Amino acid sequence: MATTGSSLFAPRESIEQVEEGDELAPKFDANGLLPVVTTDATSGEVLMHGYMNAEALEKTIQTGEAHYWSRSRQALWHKGATSGLIQKIVEIRIDDDQDAVWLRADVQGGASCHVGYRSCFFRSVPIGDGGGGEAAGAPTKLNFEETEKVFDPVEVYGDAPNPTKL
Amino acid sequence: MATTGSSLFAPRESIEQVEEGDELAPKFDANGLLPVVTTDATSGEVLMHGYMNAEALEKTIQTGEAHYWSRSRQALWHKGATSGLIQKIVEIRIDDDQDAVWLRADVQGGASCHVGYRSCFFRSVPIGDGGGGEAAGAPTKLNFEETEKVFDPVEVYGDAPNPTKL
Numbered sequence: 001m002a003t004t005g006s007s008l009f010a011p012r013e014s015i016e017q018v019e020e021g022d023e024l025a026p027k028f029d030a031n032g033l034l035p036v037v038t039t040d041a042t043s044g045e046v047l048m049h050g051y052m053n054a055e056a057l058e059k060t061i062q063t064g065e066a067h068y069w070s071r072s073r074q075a076l077w078h079k080g081a082t083s084g085l086i087q088k089i090v091e092i093r094i095d096d097d098q099d100a101v102w103l104r105a106d107v108q109g110g111a112s113c114h115v116g117y118r119s120c121f122f123r124s125v126p127i128g129d130g131g132g133g134e135a136a137g138a139p140t141k142l143n144f145e146e147t148e149k150v151f152d153p154v155e156v157y158g159d160a161p162n163p164t165k166l
Numbered sequence: 167m168a169t170t171g172s173s174l175f176a177p178r179e180s181i182e183q184v185e186e187g188d189e190l191a192p193k194f195d196a197n198g199l200l201p202v203v204t205t206d207a208t209s210g211e212v213l214m215h216g217y218m219n220a221e222a223l224e225k226t227i228q229t230g231e232a233h234y235w236s237r238s239r240q241a242l243w244h245k246g247a248t249s250g251l252i253q254k255i256v257e258i259r260i261d262d263d264q265d266a267v268w269l270r271a272d273v274q275g276g277a278s279c280h281v282g283y284r285s286c287f288f289r290s291v292p293i294g295d296g297g298g299g300e301a302a303g304a305p306t307k308l309n310f311e312e313t314e315k316v317f318d319p320v321e322v323y324g325d326a327p328n329p330t331k332l
Contacts, residue, residue: 010305044210
């Protein structure tokens with residue numbers, strides 16, 4: 001498992017250094033990962049939520065293209081290597097305690113979701129007690145905020161295993 | 167630990183149901199949590215990255231105010247209960263495999279970061295091989311994208327323990 005031994009990363013020495021300093025000192029969790037939010041650099045839309053290990057963060061910084069750790073495949077994942085939907089990074093941000101990353105990206109092909117939509121977050125959850133369920137006790141009904149897929153996942157991914165797990 | 171036994175949530179029965187259906191069937195991890203990205207509903211800026219357990223997701227849906235699970239305090243966390251910086255939810259989105267949530271929020275007081283900044287992601291990481299380090303092998307230097315704090319954390323939180331962990 002990748003650790004934080006990269007020369008790009010400073011050791012975490014104090015709360016003040018991590019929160020208020022100017023050294024990149026990321027914190028990876030027990031599995032060697034930190035969460036990543038990727039937004040469209042132009043629209044601000046959240047495209048996907050993923051994870052990086054130290055190598056993925058290094059490669060993203062060095063190449064300016066988004067790299068993640070695929071938990072389903074347990075492998076470094078250069079986003080777009082299969083689909084062509086490369087994410088060109090406009091800006092990388094890190095949060096106060098340096099255990100989460102925000103990528104602002106331009107997406108070649110205009111889609112980031114393996115189901116075929118622009119954003120992985122293509123459905124909304126109604127707010128309020130009714131929760132959208134028809135009857136009391138019925139599960140909340142989601143609304144589709146994108147109605148058309150940008151690409152056909154079968155054409156793009158063929159018979160590659162679906163990463164979604166029940 | 168909260169489970170997915172909520173009446174708002176459907177059981178996860180198939181990949182198609184989860185990815186392409188209209189039932190809310192969230193997946194919580196081994197710790198009973200799912201990650202949450204919160205953006206400013208107007209600017210699109212990513213404000214914070216947090217976690218929800220089933221109860222936090224239920225309360226967010228029912229009240230329209232962001233609730234999280236605080237991993238540092240191991241408690242349900244109604245954001246703003248201490249600081250007054252309540253997050254009023256404009257929209258809740260869920261991702262393709264329903265294991266991550268995106269909240270679009272209006273933030274009372276205009277700040278979401280316990281350090282005092284508008285966004286927790288107030289620093290950027292330079293892209294490229296140089297990585298901003300002065301010398302080869304030096305840690306990457308962060309740039310401050312927000313230069314002034316919105317509030318004084320000592321005034322707002324007093325001597326409450328800092329949630330950041332090394």
